[in-house]
Amino acid sequence: MRAEKFISPDEDYFEDHFPGFPVVPGVLLTEMMGQAAGKSLDAEKVPRGKSMLAKIKSAVFREWVRPGSTVELLAEIKSSRPEFATASCQAKVQGKVVASAELFLTFVPINDFSPAYRDVILEEYLLKHPSSGK
Numbered sequence: 001m002r003a004e005k006f007i008s009p010d011e012d013y014f015e016d017h018f019p020g021f022p023v024v025p026g027v028l029l030t031e032m033m034g035q036a037a038g039k040s041l042d043a044e045k046v047p048r049g050k051s052m053l054a055k056i057k058s059a060v061f062r063e064w065v066r067p068g069s070t071v072e073l074l075a076e077i078k079s080s081r082p083e084f085a086t087a088s089c090q091a092k093v094q095g096k097v098v099a100s101a102e103l104f105l106t107f108v109p110i111n112d113f114s115p116a117y118r119d120v121i122l123e124e125y126l127l128k129h130p131s132s133g134k
Contacts, residue, residue, distance in 0.1 A: 001040035001075040005032055009067035024065040029099045030056055033089035037075035037103055041085050042122050048082050049107035050119075057086075057102040069093045083107070 007024055014022040034053035041051040065071060072092040079086045084106050091099040110117075 001036050001043075001073075001077075003032075003036045003039065003073040003075075005071045005073065007065060007067055007069045007071060011067070014067055022067050024069075024071075026059065026061045026099065029061065029065060029071070029091050030059050030101050030103075032071060032073050033075060033087075033091055033099070033101050034103050034105070036073040037077065037085075037087035037089055038105060039122055039125070040075050040077055040087070041080060041105060042119065043126060044080065045126075046080075046082075049109045050113065051085065051105045052108050053103060054084070054106040055104035057104055059099065059101040061099045063093065063096065063098040065091070065093055065098055071098070 009022075011024075013025060013028070017023065017025050031053065038051040038053065070093070072095075074090045074092070076088045077085060078088055084104060087103045087105065089101045089103060090097050
């Protein structure tokens with residue numbers, strides 16, 4: 001799975017996270033990677049629930065990500081089972097790896113979500129790429 005996220009200079013966290021030296025917090029980079037992995041798993045269309053990041057097995061931050069950057073997120077699913085999945089992920093800026101993580105994801109039953117819940121981003125992706133869902 002490949003995704004992109006533009007880091008707007010207007011993000012609220014820049015005011016508090018290292019004032020005078022605004023950078024994206026590592027936890028947010030990790031969450032971005034986890035969401036990319038989660039979308040990849042949810043696109044499998046396996047009836048096991050919605051994927052959620054449950055454990056950060058490891059994370060490494062190599063470069064600062066500054067306001068105005070576009071982060072490319074890459075997620076490779078290493079295992080996908082009915083109860084859990086694992087993913088190896090990278091975040092890149094201008095082709096350079098700025099962070100990487102090994103993640104563990106679990107699945108929350110869809111009935112635990114609001115009855116009106118929809119994943120609009122995933123729905124739009126699957127409409128454009130109907131062969132992506134298994």
